[in-house]
Amino acid sequence: MTSDVQNVAKALASISDHWQPRRLTSINNYDLKVVKIKGEFVWHTHPDTDELFMVLDGELTIQLRDRDVVLGPNDVFVVPRGVEHCPKAAAEVSALLIEPKGTVNTGDAGGDMTAELQELIL
């Protein structure tokens, strides 16, 4: 029997790529995802949903058009729906994301960094 308990640290240890969120679990129609981040993403917007970032390790900058939001470990920030943003990290960051199922990582921007949501392989 597989366990229905997931461990965030174990999940992160299984990830070696960047900008490829994995689904840890779901609550109703929302996914809790883990992701490793390094470098700069693309500017994009989620027109229909807020997006929650919680940094577990490292320093993540979420660039907004009018300011930078700098997040360290245990910091939580919600990008409101419709707000253009571009995450970047000079060194590797581990983070949790909460989003409705079906939210695409690049939002309305598309392009090469668009990732299919992957399941964890533990």
Add this chain to the structure above:
Amino acid sequence: MTSDVQNVAKALASISDHWQPRRLTSINNYDLKVVKIKGEFVWHTHPDTDELFMVLDGELTIQLRDRDVVLGPNDVFVVPRGVEHCPKAAAEVSALLIEPKGTVNTGDAGGDMTAELQELIL
């Protein structure tokens, strides 16, 4: 100007009571809450929603009618909607909760342990 970045560790440091969830932030119509837990709660069910627990510190047992789910730091467990459960912790636990807005902590059980959702005062 107040910051729209919340820190989970700082939020937990501001809490000295048990079974009184505080809203850290919201994503759409969901709340991310922090809570400290000690002792035994009441058996209850949320008929209309799943409930996510993520343990940050300590060991939390979520009693189900057919088994106990034991969670340590970084463990995540989702109690499916309609599943009767009763959390307990011998020593103090710090945890994150994710639930739809308006979810009552005691679900269908009511009683003395029912808590109004509180805002953080930092």
